[in-house]
Amino acid sequence: MSHVSIDGAKCQGHGRCALIAPEVFDVDDLGMGLVLVDEVPPAAEADVDEAVLTCPENAIHVR
Template identity: 50%
Template structure:
């Protein structure tokens, strides 16, 4: 599982970073990015889904990998 943040949609609500600071970072302007290559360890999968479900701008997506 991998997460991606759409920088066009992100408005810096900061919900993802609050929920899962392991998976998201914010830049100096407060916009979110996925940490590293966006890979989600199994034990953080639930947090990743919560981050998606709480983003007011629908800016986060989960990519399931084979």
């Protein structure tokens, strides 16, 4: 299974990740990206890949 994280120093709060993969990402009270689950569910892998590609700051990391 893949693990996902957001680099808080790079995130600028665009929220694209939460729109693309709401089962994995949300935004916190300041509008910054927040990971809801550390391990990406198999059904959400394509959405997480899309979120990685569309993040303007390249703040999302999958390992």
